[in-house]
Amino acid sequence: MVCFDTDFLVALLRKEEEAIEKLETYVEKEDVLSTTVISACELFEGAYKGEGMEKKIRRVKELLRRLEILELDLNSSELFGRTYNELKMQGKDIGVLDTLISSIVLANGEKLVTRNIKHFERVTELLIESW
Numbered sequence: 001m002v003c004f005d006t007d008f009l010v011a012l013l014r015k016e017e018e019a020i021e022k023l024e025t026y027v028e029k030e031d032v033l034s035t036t037v038i039s040a041c042e043l044f045e046g047a048y049k050g051e052g053m054e055k056k057i058r059r060v061k062e063l064l065r066r067l068e069i070l071e072l073d074l075n076s077s078e079l080f081g082r083t084y085n086e087l088k089m090q091g092k093d094i095g096v097l098d099t100l101i102s103s104i105v106l107a108n109g110e111k112l113v114t115r116n117i118k119h120f121e122r123v124t125e126l127l128i129e130s131w
């Protein structure tokens with residue numbers, strides 16, 4: 001299973017060729033495709049900005065319907081608390097939202113597909129794939 005970070009999903013919504021090609025490789029391998037509830041929130045936050053709101057909201061909904069949405073549960077909540085405090089103590093804070101994303105991905109044993117490698121590699125247990 002692969003879990004798409006917000007940056008990848010935004011690129012898909014913008015119809016960026018590189019993201020579409022990467023998606024096609026996962027589809028060909030019949031990977032289970034997912035994202036986190038946090039990334040879904042970030043997409044909706046962006047969709048509700050500016051002009052063309054209705055169209056953007058519709059496109060976000062269409063995309064998210066095709067993905068498994070990984071939820072924040074007790075296990076990922078505990079991972080969040082541990083990871084957030086460890087990173088903060090090390091001076092490597094990646095922010096609340098990205099820590100939540102990484103915790104959900106870890107709790108589900110998935111690989112995160114992102115371009116934000118420098119950020120997420122601070123979570124040492126996290127499997128990351130760049131696109």
